[in-house]
Every structure is written in structure tokens, then in C-alpha cells.
Amino acid sequence: MYVLGVETSCDETSVSVVKDGKEVLSNVVLSQIDIHKEYGGVVPEIASREHVKGVTYVFDKAIKEAQIKYQDLDLIAVTKGPGLIGSLLIGVNAAKVISLNYDIPIVGVHHIAGHIYANNIDNTMEFPLLALVVSGGHTELILMKEHYDFFKLGETQDDAVGEAYDKVARVLGLPYPGGPVVDNMANKGKDTLNFPRPMIDSGDYNFSFSGLKSHVINTHHNMVQRKEEINIENFCASFQEAVTDVLVHKTIMAKNEYNIKQIIVAGGVAANSGLRRKMIDKIKDVPIYFPNMAYCTDNAAMIATAGYFQYLKGFKTDDLYLNGQSRLNMEE
Amino acid sequence: MRNECIYLKTKIVLNSIEDTKKLAKIIADYAFSGMIIGLAGDLGSGKTTFTKYLAKNIGVNDNINSPTFTILKIYQGNYDLYHMDVYRLEDIGYDYELDDFIYGEGVSVIEWYTYIRDQLPEELLTIDIQADGEFQRSLLIEGKGRYEKIIEAINNRYSN
DSSP states (O other), rough: OEEEEEOOOEEEEEEEEEETTTTEEEEEEOHHHHHHHHTTTHHHHHHHHHHHHHHHHHHHHHHHHTOOEEEEEEEEEEHHHHHHHHHHHHHHHHHHHHHHHTTOOOOEEHHHHHHHHHHHHSSSSSSSSSEEESSSSEEEEEEEEETOOOEEEBBBSSSHHHHHHHHHHHTTTSSHHHHHHHHHHHHSSOOOOOOOTTTTSSSSOOOHHHHHHHHHHHHHHHHHTOOOOOOOHHHHHHHHHHOOOOOOHHOOOHHHHHHEEEEEEEEEGGGGGHHHHHHHHOOOSOEEEEGGGGGGOOOHHHHHHHHHEEEEEETOOBBBOOOOOOOOTOOO | OOGGGGEEEEEEOOOOOOHHHHHHHHHHHTTHHHHHHHHEEOSSSSSSHHHHHHHHTTOOOOOOOOOOOTTTEOOSSOEEEEEEEEEGGGGOOOOOGGGHHHTSSSSEEEGGGGGGGGSSSOEEEEEEEOOOOSOOOOEEEEGGGGHHHHHHHHHHHHOO
């Protein structure tokens, strides 16, 4: 079964052809990162305009590289949310045009389902499966008892973990995006400041990083006022230790409670070296997968893969009323 | 041009999260379709926390978390809530995709509103938050037109 994946939820225009949810025949990604870098983050209106400019080219290139024709496709899978609404609409509408023109069924896919299913390209998913989704916009623990069955065990009550990294970096005078820089600095420092581990004993699977962010900012502010010397590397290490302690602790809690067979860490923060190290150190009894770098950032191969399993599971296909949604619950 | 004199102002001090809840309740009682609330204050001053309590009081049941990454999050309630963080628009000024919401039928809460102040309507409620300590916050609240009665309600509540 040939599935065309389409992903335009943020700043990457991507189209891919994946066979049977496994074999990637093409995965074209047109990144806008250089355009947004000078603004210190993605600018929604610019992102939409760039998607419009690139979308036709990316569609045609993906089809050409896969060496098939639009007529050969069996299904179109497009990210319907969550994401930037203007960006989502470009992908959704382009996908609907192909669906209508060639009479191919279409399914709207949840972006995070895509990040989880990126794992199926290189590995085989085993259930019950636990996914820790960590990025600039998400911090969630998802339980899957079988294919395409998502249960959100918990999520952040305020800031996403990647966002906390960006904001702490901003206060410390480090460049955007904060994740890689803070991670790098943390590797050279020591946990000397003993920041709180928010909600670590809450007994549930929710997270909170806003209070930690405020605590870090206050500590920095007070040290500046007292004219104390600030060791940025230790500062970053202390922050990173606090964050990863909580993430790993709750992952282990869920693993034990639900008899988990496989753990997937997905999203941009999956690239964080401190998190990777701690996960591998502390969890020995269950395999942990971090997706291949090519499928770690936003891409359409993961959407095609997720769409394939969504379709197989018998979920209703969408019609031309399919629309983008900036905020979208996975369990819907 | 803006005329500072015709903006009604009040200054209050909040000492706890309970105080923030109370203030959010007072403001939510005056919610109307098309309401715009601008929030300013440093990282960690409590902009999103205030929005959480406001949301609860206008019938939004979902958990409100930070809109920083997507700039806009939309929630359904008695009034729909359009929760925005325009920090990243500082150098750009404005993003016209936000127009549909700012001039829409729900309640808009705009964090870091000062970055796009010139493009916002003259009539709105603004709350500038200053963190005095770990819990204490000093607030400057301003409004005109339809927002004046909110300032009066806050004054009545806090002068007693």
C-alpha cells in the first residue's frame, strides 16, 4: 500500500511516499530554518507564505523520487494538527486537491502520532508501548496498548520542556534555540545548585516546568544582585539535572505500572544528550528507542507511516471538510 | 494617537496565588465577546498563571498551558479563549494571522502585548506585572471605554 504523507505543521514543508508503513520511497523536506533563525523562532505568517511557495515543488519531487505516479497512491495522510494554523492549512488543502483530483482516500493525522510512528520505520513497535514526547511545544507521556490506541497518561500543566530550555537560555544570555546550547554547557558543568524537581512526587504523570523556570530565573537574578560569580556551565548542569530527573522518574513509574515492553522518546528534546544518557543508565530492563535523526525532526515519512496504521485500524477516512486545528487532542 | 489621560488606571499588590485567582475572577465576571486583555511582565512573573484562572472562570475546562511555541492556542468555553504569546513578534511587529482572533468573538489574552501595542485597538485592558519577590506581584491595570467598569470593580474590591 502506497501512502503519501504531507506535513506542514510548523516550518518544514515535507512530502513523502511510504510503502506499507515501513519502506520510505521518498522523504522530501524543505526547511525554513534559515529564514526564521534571524527572528529567534518561527514566525507564523512567514511560515505560511514559505509553505505556499514550496508546496508544489515538494509534492512533485516526492512523487518523482519515489518513482511512482499520483494515480498509484492508495492513501493520503496529512497532518491536521496541532501546529500553526496557517501552516497546517497549506498542507491540508494541497492534500485535499490531490485526493479530489485522483479520487484517493485521505486521513488527517495527529502530529504527535507521527513522531511516535517515526519509530516504526527502523524498528518494530511492541506493545504495551510508552512514548515520552518532549519538544518545544509538547511534554507528554503516552501509553499505547496496541497500534493506534493512544492514552495520555499525563502532560505538562504549563511550559513544555523545550520551551523551558529556551527561556532559561534567554535569561542566561545564551542564543536561541536554547536546547542544544544548554545541553552542551551542562555537559561541562556540575549540579551545584540543587534546583527543585517539580512534581516528582505528585504521584501522577503530569509535569510542570514553569515553577522551575521561575526558580532558575530568581536564583540568577539574586546572584547578579549579590554580584556573585555565575558559573554558566554549572547553572546549565543544575537545570538539566532537575529536568531530566523528573522526566526519567515519571517514565520509570509508568513503565512499572503498565508492564511496558518498549519505550520511545520522541520530539526535538529526544536529541538532548543528558536525557539520553540518564534514560539508558536508569532503564535496563526495557528497550528504549530514540528515532533516527532523519525522522526526529518534522518530516512527512512519519505522517505517512502513522496514517497507514490509522487507516488499517479502520478509522473513518476524512472528506473535503478536513481542516487544520492548532490544538488537537490525541485521543479524539 | 493614544491619550494617556483617558485611560483609567489602578495599582494593586498581589501576595499569593489566591490573590491572583480572585483578580482573575473579578475580570472574568466582566468578560464579553471581543474582549482583549494584554499582559506584560518578565519571564516567570505569572502571565500564564493568571490566564489559567481567567480561563476557568469563563468556562474553559481544558488545561491551559503555554502558547509560546505556537504563538496562539484556542480553547472552547462560555467564551472561546484565544491565548497568545507574541514575544517572538518583537522585531516584526505583527502577524496578520492573529487578526481573525484579536477581532474575533472570543476573549483574547495577549502575553507580551507591548510588542504589538501599536497594532492593537485603543480599547483594551492591560495588566503590567512586576515581580517584587517570590510570591509578591505589583500590578498596574489600565483600561478605557468598555473596560473602565472593570477598573472600578477592582478598585472597589481592593479599597475595602
